[in-house]
Amino acid sequence: MVKKTLQGVVMLFGELVILYFIMLLVSGCSSNTNNWPRGMTPFFAECEYEGKVYTDREYIRKKRAGGCARGEFKYYYRGEPTLTND
Numbered sequence: 001m002v003k004k005t006l007q008g009v010v011m012l013f014g015e016l017v018i019l020y021f022i023m024l025l026v027s028g029c030s031s032n033t034n035n036w037p038r039g040m041t042p043f044f045a046e047c048e049y050e051g052k053v054y055t056d057r058e059y060i061r062k063k064r065a066g067g068c069a070r071g072e073f074k075y076y077y078r079g080e081p082t083l084t085n086d
Helices: 002-029 056-064
Strands: 043-047 052-055 073-077
Touching (some): 043 056, 052 056
Antiparallel strands (some): 043 052, 043 073
């Protein structure tokens, strides 16, 4: 009885080690396709009649408050940032 339990523990440990290495390999090989800092997106919205531009949190606040006074938002893509340590 004890021998079977010990074999089960060793087998479970081996499976966990293999799973750990597979997850490590998958996470190491994946690439970050978004260079924006956490909480920021590459999009912004403009209220044409108000003449104001909203990004990220400001856009969410404006949208929850009722959106543009007249018309709809126009959405734009601002591209990828260039992050350097100059």
